[in-house]
Each structure stands twice: as C-alpha cells, then as structure tokens.
Amino acid sequence: GESVGLHLPTLSVQEGDNSIINCAYSNSASDYFIWYKQESGKGPQFIIDIRSNMDKRQGQRVTVLLNKTVKHLSLQIAATQPGDSAVYFCAENRGYGQNFVFGPGTRLSVLP
Amino acid sequence: GAVVSQHPSRVICKSGTSVKIECRSLDFQATTMFWYRQFPKQSLMLMATSNEGSKATYEQGVEKDKFLINHASLTLSTLTVTSAHPEDSSFYICSARARQGWDTEAFFGQGTRLTVV
Numbered sequence: 001g002e003s004v005g006l007h008l009p010t011l012s013v014q015e016g017d018n019s020i021i022n023c024a025y026s027n028s029a030s031d032y033f034i035w036y037k038q039e040s041g042k043g044p045q046f047i048i049d050i051r052s053n054m055d056k057r058q059g060q061r062v063t064v065l066l067n068k069t070v071k072h073l074s075l076q077i078a079a080t081q082p083g084d085s086a087v088y089f090c091a092e093n094r095g096y097g098q099n100f101v102f103g104p105g106t107r108l109s110v111l112p
Numbered sequence: 113g114a115v116v117s118q119h120p121s122r123v124i125c126k127s128g129t130s131v132k133i134e135c136r137s138l139d140f141q142a143t144t145m146f147w148y149r150q151f152p153k154q155s156l157m158l159m160a161t162s163n164e165g166s167k168a169t170y171e172q173g174v175e176k177d178k179f180l181i182n183h184a185s186l187t188l189s190t191l192t193v194t195s196a197h198p199e200d201s202s203f204y205i206c207s208a209r210a211r212q213g214w215d216t217e218a219f220f221g222q223g224t225r226l227t228v229v
Contacts, residue, residue, distance in 0.1 A: 043205050043220035102156045
C-alpha cells in the first residue's frame with residue numbers, strides 16, 4: 001500500500017498546555033488535507049481539513065497550518081484536555097477521485 | 113458528519129474459514145469506498161478502492177483473490193477475507209466519500225477487529 005507503516009512517535013503534554021503535532025507529506029501534487037483522530041479500537045474521526053489554496057484554518061480549539069513550500073502540515077490543539085489523548089493522523093489527497101494517503105501518526109498523551 | 117457503519121466490530125474465526133465485513137453509508141450515497149488495514153501501532157494502509165458497480169482496484173501486494181471486495185450498491189461495500197490465516201489478524205477499516213472531488217472528506221467506519229485462531 002501507499003501508506004507507510006512505522007512505529008508511532010509519542011507527544012506528551014501537560015493538561016491545559018497547547019499541543020502541536022507535525023506531519024510531512026510526500027506529494028507536492030496533493031491538494032487537500034485532513035487531520036484525523038483515532039481512539040483505541042475505533043475508526044478515525046475527522047477533526048479539520050484544509051485545501052491547498054489556504055495556509056491556515058481554525059476550528060474549535062484546533063488550528064491546521066499548511067506550508068506547501070516544505071510540504072509540512074501541523075495541527076495545533078489549544079488547552080489540551082485528557083479527552084484529546086489519541087493517535088492523530090494527517091491524510092493527503094492526491095487529486096480527483098484518489099484515495100487519502102495517511103501519515104504514520106502521532107500518539108498524543110495528556111498528562112494530568 | 114455523515115455516518116459509516118461497519119459490521120461486525122469484532123470477529124474471531126478459525127484458520128481456513130472466510131469472514132465477511134460490511135461497510136454501509138447510512139445517510140449518503142458513497143460513490144467510492146476504501147478498505148484499509150491497520151496493524152498495532154501503525155498507520156492505515158490502503159488495501160483497495162471500490163467504486164460502485166465496478167471492480168475494485170487493489171494496491172500492490174494485496175491479493176485480490178484473498179480479499180474479495182463487492183460494492184454492489186451506493187450504500188454497501190463488503191470485504192471478504194477468504195481462507196483466513198493468523199497473519200490476516202488485523203484491524204480492518206472502511207471509509208466512504210460522498211462524491212468524487214478533491215475536497216470531500218472521507219468518513220470512516222468503526223473498524224473490525226479480526227482475530228484468526
């Protein structure tokens with residue numbers, strides 16, 4: 001498959017702090033990106049998306065930043081809460097009708 | 113958001129038997145459905161792309177005769193793992209897109225934990 005299977009890096013943050021999760025994508029032709037959150041034993045849940053004609057998009061407590069020059073995507077979570085503990089995946093869409101390709105994921109652990 | 117229902121959520125089967133997993137889009141018509149496999153502590157790996165009414169497109173290294181995909185309607189796709197072996201034990205996840213387009217998100221099912229004993 002296209003996705004890369006790697007052991008998950010982990011980010012630990014203190015409850016109430018801000019979290020920044022990074023993702024490098026591979027294809028400069030990718031034009032649509034999504035951040036997903038996956039809790040243990042469940043399917044991925046949509047968090048926020050961004051199109052390639054934007055460099056920033058904000059949601060409730062979350063912000064996604066896109067840097068097309070270096071093919072980098074980040075997810076910022078404000079005031080991280082225990083319920084934010086999960087694995088976070090970025091996904092890139094490589095064009096019309098194409099599937100999403102997932103990054104390796106980052107495990108976010110929120111410390112009390 | 114839209115709802116994708118996957119069934120069963122967990123299944124245990126004996127080696128050599130076949131298992132069918134269903135993926136339904138409950139409140140939208142899915143022109144395209146995707147099947148992923150996820151091993152512990154790893155990312156989602158695309159197995160195949162399924163378009164309604166046509167044959168699925170399999171990723172390199174995925175055996176089409178072993179992982180049978182049927183996308184018979186705009187709301188249902190099935191994945192059948194034939195002659196399952198312990199190495200097929202994994203978390204299988206389907207996703208669906210409501211329409212073709214570069215800016216439509218994919219909605220995911222809850223996943224199916226397959227254990228082959």
